[in-house]
Amino acid sequence: MATLLTADMISEITLETWEAILAEAGSRLSPKASRPGEEITGYVDIAGAWRGNIGLTCSLAAAKHAASIMFDMDESELGQSEINDAIGELVNIVGGNIKALLPAPAEMSIPHVIEGSPVDDPDRPPPLREVRFEWLDELVIVRVWMMPTDEESSDEDA
């Protein structure tokens, strides 16, 4: 069921979110990027008929720029709490719209934001989907990880 979630769907949701929330930047998110800069990640967790996480990773420069637009503040005035809040809200919006495409019923967590990239975590499996973008010459990545539901886990244990 989860394989119905395509990279194109994730790309469309992310582009729509950027267009609505960050359009003031005058630069569109473009679906390409090979540059480095995985410096901050926001996650939401989904539990229910589908279980997994959705992560939004970007460079600190991209995160600051997004926060500056969302708070309508100069980048020099931003603290870490504003940057984390902005990335948290962006992953909340992208994640919520991805969740709508996954099996229901499922509940989504409040977002949490950490320094660094999911690829720094050796225990984290490869994502089900990964979509890379470039925004204002900076990297933005959306990743979706799928985990077995409680039902699937108990089937495996049996």
Add this chain to the structure above:
Amino acid sequence: MTRALVVDDSRAMRSILTRILSSLGMEVVEAEDGQSALAKLQQFPPFDVALVDWHMPGMTGLELISDMHRQPKWRSMAIMMVTTESDQSQIVRALNAGAHEYLVKPFTADAVAEKLLLLGVKFSKGNGSESTMGGNN
């Protein structure tokens, strides 16, 4: 002046909504969660409209609008749920709990104005003229 209460645990989202509503000539008060919203409702003169997020720590937006709907003194206030929850079943839950309108994130400023029109909430357009249409009952 039309008065709006914006309830969202994200400061960034409150900031965006406050800018949009202020640009429509509305006076805005922000609350960071359900409990804070209930306190602001008691503390301030009546609001014309409340924009409420669903997922918040502690009291959820759904619990908040159920509480608000139970209080006769707040029944005339229009309630708009502003959330990423877009499943039809979730929209029905919000409407049954007392929401009058539903706005899915991400949204544009025009989409907010359109929903306010549907709620019959008065606001001023860019040219200073007031807009209103219909009611919320």
